[in-house]
Amino acid sequence: MNKHDFYKELMSEYSFDAEKIKANAKRGKFARQKIAPLTIGITAAVAACTVAVGTLAMTMIDNNNNGVSLVDDSSALSAKSDTERLKDAMARLEEEKESSELKDVLVTFAYTLSPTEAQNVLTAYTDGSVPVKALFFADGTRTVSEADIAAVFSANTAQITGAAINCSGIVAAELAEDSRVYLVENMTEEDFENALPVDVESLINNGEDTTVDVPEISDVPEAPLEPADPVIPSVDPDDTTIGTAEVTDPEENEDPESIEVSEDEINDPTTSDDPEESTTPADTSTTPEKTTQPSSTEDTEQPVEPTELTAAVMPEGITLPTSVEAVKYEPMVRNAESAFFIDDYVMYVKKSDGFGIYTVSAGSINEIDSVECVDAVVHWISTDGDGMLISGKTDKDSLRNKLWYVSSVSQTITDLNAEDSVMDGALTNVGYNEDSKLLVMSIKEEDMYYLSAHILDDNGNISYISDPFQSASKITLMCAKGNTVYVAVTDGALTQIMACDVNNGDTRIIGAYDNNPTITKNYAFTHAVISPSDNALTGVIEVFDPITENFVRTDYFGETLYFGVSRHCFEVNGRFYTVANGFIIPTDSIAAMAEIEYKKSLSSVYTVTDVRREYITICSSVYSRANLAAELVFGVYSENCTEAQKQAFIGAVGVNNALALGKCREAGLTKPEKLVSAIEAYYSATAANAIITDCNVSILGALSYNGGSLRAIDIDDCVLVINEQSGNEAIGTVYIKAGIIGGKTAYTAHKVTFVAEDGMWKLGKPIT
Amino acid sequence: MNSAVVNPDIERYFDTVYAETFDAVSRFVVSHAARFQDAEDIVQNVYTRFFKRISDKGYDDIDSAEAFLINIAKFECRSFFSGFMKQKEKAILLSDFSEEDSARIEAELSRDQKPLEDVMSDKILAKQIFDDIMSSDETVGKIFYLHFVCDMKLDEVADALGLKLSTVKTKLYRTIEKQKKKFGI
Numbered sequence: 023m024n025k026h027d028f029y030k031e032l033m034s035e036y037s038f039d040a041e042k043i044k045a046n047a048k049r050g051k052f053a054r055q056k057i058a059p060l061t062i063g064i065t066a067a068v069a070a071c072t073v074a075v076g077t078l079a080m081t082m083i084d085n086n087n088n089g090v091s092l093v094d095d096s097s098a099l100s101a102k103s104d105t106e107r108l109k110d111a112m113a114r115l116e117e118e119k120e121s122s123e124l125k126d127v128l129v130t131f132a133y134t135l136s137p138t139e140a141q142n143v144l145t146a147y148t149d150g151s152v153p154v155k156a157l158f159f160a161d162g163t164r165t166v167s168e169a170d171i172a173a174v175f176s177a178n179t180a181q182i183t184g185a186a187i188n189c190s191g192i193v194a195a196e197l198a199e200d201s202r203v204y205l206v207e208n209m210t211e212e213d214f215e216n217a218l219p220v221d222v223e224s225l226i227n228n229g230e231d232t233t234v235d236v237p238e239i240s241d242v243p244e245a246p247l248e249p250a251d252p253v254i255p256s257v258d259p260d261d262t263t264i265g266t267a268e269v270t271d272p273e274e275n276e277d278p279e280s281i282e283v284s285e286d287e288i289n290d291p292t293t294s295d296d297p298e299e300s301t302t303p304a305d306t307s308t309t310p311e312k313t314t315q316p317s318s319t320e321d322t323e324q325p326v327e328p329t330e331l332t333a334a335v336m337p338e339g340i341t342l343p344t345s346v347e348a349v350k351y352e353p354m355v356r357n358a359e360s361a362f363f364i365d366d367y368v369m370y371v372k373k374s375d376g377f378g379i380y381t382v383s384a385g386s387i388n389e390i391d392s393v394e395c396v397d398a399v400v401h402w403i404s405t406d407g408d409g410m411l412i413s414g415k416t417d418k419d420s421l422r423n424k425l426w427y428v429s430s431v432s433q434t435i436t437d438l439n440a441e442d443s444v445m446d447g448a449l450t451n452v453g454y455n456e457d458s459k460l461l462v463m464s465i466k467e468e469d470m471y472y473l474s475a476h477i478l479d480d481n482g483n484i485s486y487i488s489d490p491f492q493s494a495s496k497i498t499l500m501c502a503k504g505n506t507v508y509v510a511v512t513d514g515a516l517t518q519i520m521a522c523d524v525n526n527g528d529t530r531i532i533g534a535y536d537n538n539p540t541i542t543k544n545y546a547f548t549h550a551v552i553s554p555s556d557n558a559l560t561g562v563i564e565v566f567d568p569i570t571e572n573f574v575r576t577d578y579f580g581e582t583l584y585f586g587v588s589r590h591c592f593e594v595n596g597r598f599y600t601v602a603n604g605f606i607i608p609t610d611s612i613a614a615m616a617e618i619e620y621k622k623s624l625s626s627v628y629t630v631t632d633v634r635r636e637y638i639t640i641c642s643s644v645y646s647r648a649n650l651a652a653e654l655v656f657g658v659y660s661e662n663c664t665e666a667q668k669q670a671f672i673g674a675v676g677v678n679n680a681l682a683l684g685k686c687r688e689a690g691l692t693k694p695e696k697l698v699s700a701i702e703a704y705y706s707a708t709a710a711n712a713i714i715t716d717c718n719v720s721i722l723g724a725l726s727y728n729g730g731s732l733r734a735i736d737i738d739d740c741v742l743v744i745n746e747q748s749g750n751e752a753i754g755t756v757y758i759k760a761g762i763i764g765g766k767t768a769y770t771a772h773k774v775t776f777v778a779e780d781g782m783w784k785l786g787k788p789i790t
Numbered sequence: 791m792n793s794a795v796v797n798p799d800i801e802r803y804f805d806t807v808y809a810e811t812f813d814a815v816s817r818f819v820v821s822h823a824a825r826f827q828d829a830e831d832i833v834q835n836v837y838t839r840f841f842k843r844i845s846d847k848g849y850d851d852i853d854s855a856e857a858f859l860i861n862i863a864k865f866e867c868r869s870f871f872s873g874f875m876k877q878k879e880k881a882i883l884l885s886d887f888s889e890e891d892s893a894r895i896e897a898e899l900s901r902d903q904k905p906l907e908d909v910m911s912d913k914i915l916a917k918q919i920f921d922d923i924m925s926s927d928e929t930v931g932k933i934f935y936l937h938f939v940c941d942m943k944l945d946e947v948a949d950a951l952g953l954k955l956s957t958v959k960t961k962l963y964r965t966i967e968k969q970k971k972k973f974g975i
Binding site for chain 1: 796803804805808809812820826829830831832833834835837838839841842865878898899900902903904906907909910916917919920922923931932935938939966975
């Protein structure tokens with residue numbers, strides 16, 4: 023035996039017990055994992071401070087200059103105005119942005135930060151530690167004491183406006199680019215006693231700088247309000263805890279379409295749902311304040327009309343149809359629990375034994391495809407309804423390990439074989455960002471949480487990237503940007519927000535909260551909502567913006583923010599907002615409302631209004647093309663027309679409907695001359711000719727006509743408002759009720775003119 | 791999983807695949823596991839998952855059992871250690887062994903030495919020698935396994951472990967020289 027063979031036999035014999043491995047595999051025995059859990063905790067903050075302070079002490083000892091890089095005393099910050107400081111700092115940063123020489127710098131934060139937040143900012147561009155030489159507080163005080171600085175980071179209750187640190191020009195330049203940092207300036211020895219962080223608000227208000235940029239996001243509505251009117255409140259100086267009411271589905275829809283599976287359910291599949299994380303709910307009940315058209319308050323003055331004007335009366339035997347039978351179908355789908363349309367004629371139905379997609383047309387319903395599973399949960403819906411991601415369980419005793427991609431375009435349901443990634447664990451949530459095509463599964467197996475990253479294309483093809491992150495602490499999906507996924511890692515009362523690159527697994531901490539905030543993602547996986555916990559007494563709801571990595575504070579505490587399928591718009595308390603470039607901007611865009619009320623808007627034809635005992639009630643969509651083309655308006659309108667004008671209008675609507683609905687004969691207009699007489703009774707000569715031409719009304723021979731360009735109108739939905747009247751002419755607007763949008767009644771507005779002919783009011787043009 | 795009701799056909803298939811793929815799977819795991827000490831557990835998990843999978847869903851859809859197992863192994867290697875493991879280690883440029891020394895040691899490895907058979911028979915001593923290899927840094931055990939058991943050339947071992955060839959040689963030869971002095975082999 024030579025040494026080569028000796029080592030071969032030695033390593034073969036003792037490295038692996040092949041027979042034991044085979045036997046254990048057949049018995050289903052897994053080896054116990056020896057994994058060190060991710061360590062998080064406030065001690066990390068103290069440790070960083072301790073390291074930093076220690077380094078400070080060493081610096082002070084070593085260079086006998088108290089660690090201060092000497093700069094010309096005439097450059098003392100305290101000797102300059104804030105404006106001068108701003109200009110000087112910009113110039114210095116540019117000069118020194120590639121310098122590795124260590125200098126003392128004063129970092130002014132863009133807004134007040136907690137010690138943990140300040141630490142995260144200051145260490146974001148170093149190896150995790152940075153010497154902190156002074157801290158500046160919101161009350162105008164400061165500390166340069168080593169012990170006090172350590173105590174500040176340990177207690178984590180102070181409100182910090184700035185910090186003096188020692189770093190290189192490279193780090194200083196990177197810090198200056200951080201959205202949480204307003205300014206980074208070189209310091210002198212004198213500045214430790216006399217300088218303060220610049221007055222950020224004053225500089226902004228004086229126009230020396232603007233922190234508000236035009237939003238670059240293409241989804242931003244066309245006419246947002248000026249950024250000078252953001253929702254962002256002043257910082258709460260007492261804000262050391264954060265938590266909000268958990269985002270849940272509204273009462274209007276009792277079926278939460280997308281929830282995160284609870285740990286209890288993962289451990290015991292027979293328990294009922296107890297969602298710990300839910301995506302923003304599917305529907306809204308809101309009252310937008312802004313209207314797109316003037317309200318009726320301008321139109322209440324009663325016109326004065328010539329007393330002899332009346333309205334035509336149809337002879338006996340003619341009953342014009344003034345009402346329109348609303349579209350209403352009630353098909354039965356066995357085991358249906360909830361439903362909504364994802365395309366004009368394609369409906370998604372959740373059932374007790376799975377889910378399916380159906381086509382609906384003129385009341386008939388056909389199943390396209392369906393899946394049998396238990397507890398189907400929707401994790402993502404594209405903004406146009408083209409795609410959905412749904413997870414489920416094979417049976418009630420199994421763990422959640424199935425994931426399907428539903429395409430309304432190809433009308434298919436594709437099994438993504440998630441069980442190959444989930445293996446013996448369970449899906450706790452799924453996030454999909456349509457912009458980057460990044461699909462992230464959050465998996466729990468035994469006592470560990472994992473992320474599994476994939477690419478999902480528009481055809482439902484999935485390809486594996488990596489398992490970039492894992493932890494023994496609970497992981498909550500937040501959002502994604504490019505190849506970066508953002509998650510919350512919770513250990514006890516502390517939650518750290520981490521950014522993880524799915525390609526190489528690099529992670530960095532970008533924020534931390536204590537007091538167990540509730541964190542939820544939106545369907546689009548573009549933002550997360552961080553809300554104070556149920557038992558929190560203070561704190562505000564924040565929206566995380568991954569584009570700027572800002573935690574944008576709102577004015578809200580216990581409210582619920584609804585994103586629907588929108589990438590960047592949400593509704594709260596009847597108000598609509600857009601998240602753009604780290605700011606929250608009010609919006610009154612119908613498009614934004616449509617994305618938030620996606621269950622009403624993904625189809626321009628139908629909407630599901632109720633599901634009861636397996637019967638699905640389907641009505642016309644309020645987001646119809648006709649309504650959107652006519653431009654929806656919101657307001658409270660009151661009729662102010664005369665009785666004669668009203669009767670004339672009713673008659674005109676009746677004629678209009680008889681033609682549009684093809685009900686002339688039914689109405690008693692059995693001959694062409696009767697039809698023409700009816701048209702001419704309620705429409706001026708000009709208008710009557712237009713209608714006769716448009717509808718191809720025959721004036722001789724047998725009754726013959728079509729609907730032309732007319733649209734049926736229900737008189738009960740109309741509010742006739744006269745805007746002006748002089749002599750024998752009146753101009754007004756008829757507001758036709760379209761439906762409920764954002765909790766308010768929406769109308770389409772149509773100009774109407776009345777002319778007096780033959781002693782009667784008549785419409786001067788067809789109703790369009 | 792109740793092994794008492796295993797389909798004999800499944801078991802036969804598993805046994806065949808196990809015999810055919812064990813070397814490849816163990817080589818992969820040793821190359822990619824963070825620690826050599828975890829390799830055996832990882833290999834066990836790989837085959838346990840595989841057995842469960844074929845028991846639950848059969849194996850008709852598995853074109854290549856080896857590729858399938860390697861995919862599982864990828865997941866297990868990453869799961870078995872906290873965080874994402876960077877495969878590349880810092881390269882340490884060592885120059886303890888000249889070309890001449892390397893040739894000498896390689897020649898020694900090929901020379902028959904009768905006492906080695908006795909050493910191998912002495913289970914206690916053999917285990918001590920094995921443990922001594924394992925007590926070195928993380929990569930030494932991997933280098934020994936990949937080179938001697940998997941018959942990989944040293945440059946192939948270096949590639950697999952993300953090390954420089956000189957580093958691999960130094961770690962291997964230094965351990966062999968050390969053991970020669972320590973155990974007289």
